[in-house]
Amino acid sequence: xxxxxxxxxxxxxxxxxxxxxxxxxxxxxxxxxxxxxxxxxxxxxxxxxxxxxxxxxxxxxxxxxxxxxxxxxxxxxxxxxxxxxxxxxxxxxxxxxxxxxxxxxxxxxxxxxxxxxxxxxxxxxxxxxxxxxxxxxxxxxxxxxxxxxxxxxxxxxxxxxxxxxxxxxxxxxxxxxxxxxxxxxxxxxxxxxxxxxxxxxxxxxxxxxxxxxxxxxxxxxxxxxxxxxxxxxxxxxxxxxxxxxxxxxxxxxxxxxxxxxxxxxxxxxxxxxxxxxxxxxxxxxxxxxxxxxxxxxxxxxxxxxxxxxxxxxxxxxxxxxxxxxxxxxxxxxxxxxxxxxxxxxxxxxxxxxxxxxxxxxxxxxxxxxxxxx
Numbered sequence: 335x336x337x338x339x340x341x342x343x344x345x346x347x348x349x350x351x352x353x354x355x356x357x358x359x360x361x362x363x364x365x366x367x368x369x370x371x372x373x374x375x376x377x378x379x380x381x382x383x384x385x386x387x388x389x390x391x392x393x394x395x396x397x398x399x400x401x402x403x404x405x406x407x408x409x410x411x412x413x414x415x416x417x418x419x420x421x422x423x424x425x426x427x428x429x430x431x432x433x434x435x436x437x438x439x440x441x442x443x444x445x446x447x448x449x450x451x452x453x454x455x456x457x458x459x460x461x462x463x464x465x466x467x468x469x470x471x472x473x474x475x476x477x478x479x480x481x482x483x484x485x486x487x488x489x490x491x492x493x494x495x496x497x498x499x500x501x502x503x504x505x506x507x508x509x510x511x512x513x514x515x516x517x518x519x520x521x522x523x524x525x526x527x528x529x530x531x532x533x534x535x536x537x538x539x540x541x542x543x544x545x546x547x548x549x550x551x552x553x554x555x556x557x558x559x560x561x562x563x564x565x566x567x568x569x570x571x572x573x574x575x576x577x578x579x580x581x582x583x584x585x586x587x588x589x590x591x592x593x594x595x596x597x598x599x600x601x602x603x604x605x606x607x608x609x610x611x612x613x614x615x616x617x618x619x620x621x622x623x624x625x626x627x628x629x630x631x632x633x634x635x636x637x638x639x640x641x642x643x644x645x646x647x648x649x650x651x652x653x654x655x656x657x658x659x660x661x662x663x664x665x666x667x668x669x670x671x672x673x674x675x676x677x678x679x680x681x682x683x684x685x686x687x688x689x690x691x692x693x694x695x696x697x698x699x700x701x702x703x704x705x706x707x
Contacts, residue, residue, distance in 0.1 A: 501533025508617045509701030513585075513596045516618060520585045527586040531568060545641035545677050546613050550575040552639075553609070560608040563631055565597045565624060566615025581607070598623035605633040613641045614677075621697045622660070629661050629684055638662055638682040646699040647678055654680065656695035661685055 504526055508516055520527040538544065553562065553576040560578045567573065567582035570591035581602060583595040595601060598620060610628035618624070628638055647653055654664050662682035 500529050501537075504530040504533075505702060509619075511618060512620045513598050513618045513623065517585045517596050524586055528588070531588060534568065541676070543677060545679070546571050547575075548679070549611060549613060549639055549641065553578060556609075561606065562609045562611065563600065563602060563607040563628070564611045564613070565600070565628060566612065566617070567592060568615075572611060572613065578609075598627050600627060600631065602631045604630055605636075607631050607636065608633060609637045609639060611639045613639075614643065616640070616642055616699060619698075621699060622694055625657060625660050625662075625697070626694075632684045634684055634686065636684045637665070638684070640678075640680040640682070642678050642680075642699065643702070644676055644678045646702065648700060650678060650680075653697065653699075656697050657682060659695050661688070 507519065508530075511519070550572060553560075553572075556578070558577045562572070562576065562578050562580040564570065564572045564580055564582045567584050569588050570580075570582040573580035573582045573591050580591075581600075582592050583597060583600050584592050585594065585596070586592075587594050593601065597615070597618075610632050612624065612628070616624060625638075632638065650667065654667065657680075658664060661684060663685050664680065665683050666679070666681040668679040
């Protein structure tokens, strides 16, 4: 009978008693203190075969390897900065402080409590990692950002939004009322006219093309003895930029160059001017009345210049045809609907002295209605 020993050593009394009850004679297991190890399958003194471990085929004694902890060399650790959790937290903390400092300084500059200096744009340093000993801090210079405009205070931003909203309301009112109704409104509230032109001035600064500048450049090339009538002049920028005599009319006077008048009834005699200009001013619902008044004050052969937002003109051919029925003939047109061309320029000439008769055409331009927010 064979018995297998799972481990080296001597069996305890309980194990010997169990084995003796099963197999008869108790078995003695080899001790690890023995210098020799029986060969696998060798016979014991009791006659039973014991399966044991053997070091070699020749039955040489098995030597237990001795391992000393002092012989184990520590694993070399590369000298690379750690980018662990602590490093990321330090970096976020440093960036947060930097953003707060920039915002605080910007607000101080905007309020005038601190002047802006060149040193404000110099790069700072931020934490990107911590060394193994948590003492070495790796710092990388921040790339300097572009110079920012001085931030506006919250009060200025709110005031700017209010002005934009007020401009849209007044602009829509001008588009949807007659010239007489608009004049009555602004005569009762002159500040509204000032607010409207404040908003218009901001819009004008953002336009890629400025129609009044093109008309000024054209008039500079014309005879200096000509007389010009500017309908809906605003701040009378046209009169300030041309060498000719210019009569400027609008619903309210923003400066001394402006004469207060309804565009359908200006204080000029018949056949008294050489050029009549409507630069973004055909805003009422009675456009025909404005054009007839321009025809009245123009001499025969006088020029009518119209500049208007292209999106307001649904059909430029119909607009030209209806204007010719009022006693004009078209000379030039510049109307394109491509991206970047926001304005339409039309040039007419007064044909005859006789006024238009019969049913007058209805000329309607689309109002600029803003979406409700």
